[in-house]
Amino acid sequence: MKDRWRGARFGRPRHARKKGPFQPVTHPKPHVEPAAPHGDPHPLAALKSGPLKGEIAVPGDKSISHRALMLGGLATGRTRIRGLLESEDVINTARAMTALGAPAQKNGDVWEVLGRGTGGLRNPEGPIDFGNSGTGARLMMGVIAPHDVTVTMVGDASLSKRPMARVLGPLKAMGVNVEGEGDRLPLTVRGSSRLAPIHYVLPVPSAQVKSAVLLAGLGTAGETSVVEREATRDHTERMLRYFGAEVATAPAPEGTRISVRGQSELTGRDIAVPGDPSSAAFLVAAALIVPGSEVTVRGILVNPTRTGLYTTLQEMGGDVVFLNQREEGGEPVADIRVRYSELSGVTVPAERAPSMIDEYPMLAVVAAFARGVTRMEGLAELKVKESDRLAATVAGLLANGVTTEASGDTLTVEGSGRGVPGGGLVATHLDHRMAMAFLVMGLASDAPVTVDDTAMIATSFPTFQSLMEGIGARFGEATK
């Protein structure tokens, strides 16, 4: 039974879902098509490029986009979202909220969510597909939890391998019921309007787990709190407050305690989503390693819980500066200007990992162009992303002639300071960030770098290739 469900997709196949950013939701019948994970792979090669130049913007932040759709659906009244990231992961969340009774759709260039009020969601007509998205699936477990609804959640082959116990553990302790084999999707989550609040100390530094518990607490009578030892991205807390919820943050013996007062009413709001620093990272990294480059990426979220990569690049000697710093929609925003730089290896401390957790594949590639060893510590969480990013990064670097090693939770990369041979074929394992990081490598390496599949890039950064080409990046047919 389990195998038959693995990677199952519902509704239209991937190639037929590309007509526009939003399709009206047609509830699929609870009939399972045999797994057809992501269609044919799309390999691509990145070629050595001339100086990258330009001033550009990248699409909206993925984390904030998911949360805006979810909180909009839980609020009373209409929420209008500008700059929503129209990527597959986020569109799946829009479809999920629609299936749960809070329709999300695009009018002109604004996304509107018709909120149902805290506790107002209804049973979907069929299973809900979260595609490749850990954030979509895990946060939605928290959204569903305090509702009297039953939801079967499915995902693609990558998401169906990712651990869900980290979220389901605390939710079960509150009274949520879960059916399925083990802790992997597909799972059926049965929420309840009579959950008990909990006080939960996070065993892993994860904003997804923190957020799921806070979202469950939002619909639960009493106060629910989470304690985190290391600061993880705080968009849920910020946005909950913006929508009118009572959220308090205070020091605790084990770290920081974040608590939410349950059953407070949220009110629909207008939200402007800033540019995604995790997407901007690819442009910034490319400009740093391609000689002669100068690029400015406008309007990027620079919340300190997200900027660990930028701090690290500056420590390596990178000419990376935040210009025109301002606050937009309760989040700090800046234009990031980057110029080609000669870089040196550094040690990146484990405490910094949560603030750059999605950026390690890109940093490892940049480190290959630096002089000396870069040591990245505390990377256990990389093993449970869309792929095992620790293993996949090592394999990709080795395939391109870079000396590297993973030992326990530490990754070391030896930069010769004399360039990178390239010429390798990189396996991306249904992981968008692996594909983008190694395409960036090919723009500066001696021989082209080929990635085996670019299709997953659409999960977070659908305009990656065209934006890169717009500043001068060259791509070509796969050579492997």
Ligand SMILES: O=C(O)C1=C[C@@H](OP(=O)(O)O)[C@@H](O)[C@H](O)C1
């Ligand atoms: O909360 C979020 O929006 C995210 C949290 C991180 O995951 P973890 O919570 O598993 O660290 C990150 O990797 C993911 O891309 C987005």
Ligand SMILES: C=C(OP(=O)(O)O)C(=O)O
């Ligand atoms: C880990 C990521 O996302 P998610 O967990 O939402 O799949 C990512 O975007 O790098």
